[in-house]
Amino acid sequence: MARTLDKLISDQKPEIVKNARKKTDGMVLGIHLAQLRERMQITQEDMANTLGVKQPTIAGMERKGKDVKLSTLKRYVEGAGGKLTVDVELPDGSHYGFNL
Numbered sequence: 001m002a003r004t005l006d007k008l009i010s011d012q013k014p015e016i017v018k019n020a021r022k023k024t025d026g027m028v029l030g031i032h033l034a035q036l037r038e039r040m041q042i043t044q045e046d047m048a049n050t051l052g053v054k055q056p057t058i059a060g061m062e063r064k065g066k067d068v069k070l071s072t073l074k075r076y077v078e079g080a081g082g083k084l085t086v087d088v089e090l091p092d093g094s095h096y097g098f099n100l
Helices: 005-010 014-039 044-051 055-062 070-079
Strands: 085-089 095-099
Touching (some): 014 070, 044 070
């Protein structure tokens, strides 16, 4: 009988689950950064030139699992021609959004 993902997670120690979720959050961010850049048809080299950094810095930001500061994320998004908006979902289900 196959075990569900929820069952596998519930069998783990809480700190293991917390660490795994933190890593997956970083992976998802890296994927989204690369997809944004590619959608705008910008190379890593072009993005690096726009931000005044070297190409390996951009590759590092897009690397799966890499934690990125909010200020760096803002610069990256603006380098792709966009504006960064934060949407906070509050406990009552309402949203509070603002531009950075």
